[in-house]
Amino acid sequence: MIRSKIIITVLLFLSYFFANQLYAQESPKNMDYQLQGELKKWHKVTIIFxxxxxxxxxxxxxxxxxxLNVLFTHNTTNKTYLVPGYFAADGNAGETSATAGNKWKVHFAPDEIGEWNYKVDFRKGNWSAVSDKIDTGVSAEFMDGHEGSFTISPTDKEGKDFRAKGRLQYVGERYLKFAETNEYFLKQGTDAPENFLAYADFDGNFHNDGYGDNFIKTWSPxxxxxxxxxPVWKDDKGKGIIGALNYLSSKGLNAFSFITNNIKGDDKNVFPYVDYNTWDRMDVSKLDQWEIVFSHAQKMGLFLHxxxxxxxxxxxxDNGGVGANSKLYYRELIARFGHHLALNWNLCEENGEWVKNPxxxxxxxxxxLAMAHYFKNHDPYNHHLVIHNGIKFDDLLGLDSGITGPSVQTHRADFASIHKEVLHWLSASKNAGKQWAVAVDEPGDAQHALLPDTENPNHDLARRNGLWGTLxxxxxxNEWYFGYKHEHSDLTCEDYRSRDLFWDQAHNALQFFANNNIEYWNMTNHNELVGNKDNDNTIYCLAKQNQTYVVYLNNVTTANLDLSESNYHxxxxxxxxxxGGKLISSKIKKVHGGQKVDLGNAPKKSQxxxxxxxxxxKN
Incomplete structure (x- = not known):
């Protein structure tokens, strides 16, 4: 009897095993799936299962x-990308507001032309989504094991559209670099309002859930x-927020930032979840609508912070750790938005500060460090990874941290600490063995920072100490913060025209470097050449010695430049x-190296x- 039971058990096991093997081998061949998007280099390719x-x-x-994970492999170069996928309800939830369905998506941004192969790994089990075990849980069947391929052709985009430039990458230098064109990137954009995504046209119950409902935006201006x-959704929704992006791009700006989770913060309206108190279920339609906004931003040349x-x-x-809820949150961000080409992940605003709430x-x-390592190990595209300073960044320096740059916040209304702050972190990171790319993403102080044009049309201190102090x-x-004591603040702003005059000045800075073919990425700060040994805010110098020198005069009309080590004209x-505008000449039109030279007087003393x-x- 015992022998019979053993034989029956073995036979049942074998029949179950071979049935599963047959399913794994045959079912994926008949998989129902769709391939969406333009099959072109750097474009979003979506597979819907x-x-x-x-x-x-x-x-x-x-x-x-x-x-859901999908492994993409290029047929010639053997490049591989392990890309997470996600539950997508009916596959069109941004339009339908569906909460249920059988569609599962993965987004991929190919960086090579030619044939790409892919293979699906689809598992199920309690909290399998955040497990790094290859064989976590059991097969979820359906598309598990499915394989396919597609062919990618060159992009046809041009101009501001990031698909013309390729992925923006941290390359171990002070500036990020586009993979397609090898251009380096200087940014100017908005750090405010932080609740950019607290938008009335997005799905979700955050509009009237009793938490910060007075901060909901229409972006009607x-x-x-x-x-x-x-783009719009549901016939006419989204015009205000899409228009806001159009305006920023029209002003020559190329970046904006937004918080994706402020449940316990100042605004309390922005989160990816179905509601304020549920942190393990995503609002699929709202996130689809976010994706519409982010995709348009990238087409308009706007970096996503x-x-x-x-x-x-x-x-x-997870009480500050990287536990199951944090991993799920990070995974969903990467799966839904990580394919975008120009972005950085900021681990936390004002991180490390003690919050009054005990x-x-x-x-x-x-x-x-754990937050940084999660993104370092799970973002298939290795996007720039930053953190905002509540406390200083010293514990995050070095090769092992995963951080590739700081998102610097300062605390002076006159922006006067910015220049020294940038110099410090550039030097400290280099000395620690990993050169950071340093941006100042909240210049000024919390109360005032970048004032509205109606209060400060000239924006002299922001321009001199903040903008040019950084560059x-x-x-x-830079990304510019709007102080909370003024109209159109970091929480209340719905009209970017409130700082229209300053956006022109920010664009002027970008145009100066671009229009004059200045290789800023090959230049370093040399304030000592203009007698500025203390890195104060009077005169700055950025130079590729023996080639190009940029000297900035801050509220002075003349300068001397030490060219003793140069033998050129x-x-x-x-x-x-x-x-802005074109370069102009002054009385001194040419100088000769081998000495300290007088650069002459400013063309207009009133400026x-x-x-x-x-x-x-040449001579």
């Missing part, structure tokens, strides 16, 4: 209990900037950073700051 029927409120949680053929947490949330999901202690060094130190750019031209460009000539 027919998988298990589920819903946002299903007992078997589709966000935590299924793990920018409906006028929406254009025919721009994801602030993944507000300071009050640093202990929200239930939210500051994160310690190990917790800060002349070797920083890769230099043409001298001047640039007005406030009004308080000037940029002097010296370029080497």
């Amino acid at each position: 027919d998988g298990p029927q589920s819903s946002e409120d299903a007992d078997f949680n589709p966000f935590t209990n299924y793990r 920018h409906i006028q900037d929406w254009k025919t053929n721009d 994801f602030k993944t947490l507000e300071v009050e949330n640093q202990g929200l999901l 239930t939210t202690p500051p994160q310690d060094t190990m917790q800060r 002349m130190a070797g920083g890769w750019g 230099y043409k001298v031209m001047w640039y007005n950073p406030k009004i 308080g700051d000037w940029v002097i460009l010296l370029t080497r000539t």
Whole structure:
């Protein structure tokens, strides 16, 4: 009898085993799936699978209990990308507001032309989504094991569209670089409002859930900037927020930032979840609508600065650690938005500061490093990874941290600490063995910072100490904060025209470097050449010695430049950073190396700051 039971058990096991093997081998061949998007280099390619029927409120949680990964391999170069996928309801939830369905998506941004092969790994089990075990849980069947291929042709995009430039990458230098064109990137954009995504046209119950409902935005002042053929959803929703992006791009700006989780923060309206108190189920339609906005931004040449947490949330999901809820949150961000070409992940705003709420202690060094390592190990595209300073960044320096740059916040209304701050972190990171790319993403102070044009139309201190203080130190750019004591603040702004006059000045700085073919990425700060040994805010110098010198005069009208080590001749031209335009000449049009030289007087004394460009000539 015992022998019979053993034989029966073995036979049952073998029949189960071979049945599963047969399913694994044959079922994927008949998989129902769709390939969407333009099959071109750097474009978003989406594969939509027919998988298990589920819903946002299903007992078997589709966000935590299924793990969809797709391995993409290039046929010639053997490059591989392991890309996470996600539950997509009916596959069109941004339009339908569906909460249920059997569609599962993965987005991929190929970086090579030619044939790409892919293979699907689809697992299920309690919290399988955040497991790094290859064989976590059991096969989820359906598309598990499915293989396919597609062929990618060159992009046809041009101009501002990032698909013409390729992925923006940290390359171990002070500036990020586009993979397709090998261009380096200087940014100027908006750091405010932090609740950019607290938008009335997005799905979700955050509009009237009793948490910060007074901060909901319509972006109505920018409906006028929406254009025919721009994206909308549900016939006419989204015009205000899409118009806001159009306006920023039209002003020559190329970056904006937004918080994606501020549940316990100042605004309390922005989160990826179905509601304020549920942190393991995503609002699929709302996130689809976010994706419409982000995709348009990239087409308009706007860098995406994801602030993944507000300071009050640093202990929200896993008491500051990287546990199951944090991993799920990060995974969903990467799966849904990581394909975008120009972005950085900011681990936390004002990270490490002690929040008054005693239930939210500051994160310690190990917790800060754990956040960085999650993205370093799971983002298939290795996007630039930053953190905002509540406490200083010293514990995050070096080769092992995963951080590739700081998102610097300063605290002076006159922006006067910025230049020294950038110089410090550039030097400290280099000395620690890993050169950071340093940006100042919250210049000024919390109360005032960048004032509205109605209060400060000239923006002299912001331009001199903040904007040019950053660029002349070797920083890769700025995003501008709006102080909370003024109209159109960091929480209330819905009209970017409130700082229209300053956006012109920010654009002037970008145009100076671009139009004059200045290789800023090969230049370093040399304030000592203009007698500025203390790195004060009077005169700055950025130079590729023996080739190009940029001298910035901050509220002075003349400067001397030490060219003792140079044997060349230099043409001298001047640039007005406030009004922009073409280079102009002054009385001294050429200087000779081998000595300290007088650069002459500013063309107009009434203008308080000037940029002097010296370029080497043949004689």
